[in-house]
Amino acid sequence: MKIELRHENGIQIIALQGEIDMHSAAGLRERLLGALRHNQSVIIDMSAVKFVDSSGIAILVEGYKVAKNNAQGFALAGINPAPMQVMQLTRLDKVFPIFPDIASAIKAGESE
């Protein structure tokens, strides 16, 4: 899985590409928790992610909880149908702030 980090308007955007499973989850965890150490909001761009399993879900939950504790913004954007199905089955679609794309996630963050 490819992980790219960029900054846009003071927000950290983590763009993921590939599949988040038990193998790739460890790398994602490191990058995500690393990014959350900076006192900035984080948006995860999921538009190039085709598969997420419970290992991936666990990392997102962990990241979300860290962000919430630190009062940092945390959002997921551009989730594809298969990963979205996993979010729904685990009811996390009601927990995570989810946006159709990065632009709408940034806009929602600015208006807060």
Add this chain to the structure above:
Amino acid sequence: MSDIQPLYFTLLYGVLNTFDGLFRYVSAGQPGPILIRHHQAVDLTSPGMPIGLFEDAQFEEQQLRLEPGDKLLVFSDGLSEMRNHEGDVLGTTRLAEVAAEAADLSISQTLDRLLDSLEAWRAGNPHHDDMALLAVARRAQDGSGKRLMSIQFPSHSEQLAGLREQIRSALADQSIGDEDLELLILAVDEACGNIIQHGYGDQPGSILVTLDRYSDELRIGIRDWAPTIAEPNRMCGRSLDDLRPGGLGLHLINCGVDRMRYLTPPPEGGNHLEMTKQIGPKA
């Protein structure tokens, strides 16, 4: 006249692994078994002393792999030693010839046909030994079930992506919708992830995943050789209301398949998980 009559008995002891069809057996002076494969019946009687005759008797294990469509007959010597009016002993060779005639029949028809043929051959000649006959068949692939995939890989998480790809291509031309397919792939991924993480831990090991298509369902077999789980069918996932990382795998497996159950652990140890998924008729 000797004071002590030697007490002994003959025995055929075998264990059939229903996952891979491997039949391991040992014969102690017992005839058979007979294997019926491709319209031919083969007498697989192996030498072996009856139990009780010699203290230092050695027994050699035999192995046989039942292929899809094969039938195996196990019987007592009372059956193969029956005689007709002329005083001829039936024998395992003649029994095998009769068995070959039943090659295309179902398992119950095979037994009926064999018993009819043997009765006809004996033609009412009295018989004083007990008789037992057991027939086992492995389902033919092209009839009720068809093997779509069988892959074995090392217990390591880096293998999971390849596994998912294999399942995706094995099921490409089966009548399964995209959502169901993704959930099924997820269920297998989760089950194998559990084996890698909890079954083998950091130990090296291997996982065998099979995919079989039946008329209205898919059967997924997941075999590992990690320590056997005690009471595996009682495992349960956690509540979804509890927001924390981890513990969602079992829930996702249950979402992806209609049924999952652990089969009786194979004799050589490990675990055998079977998952089934109902699907529409073949396109």
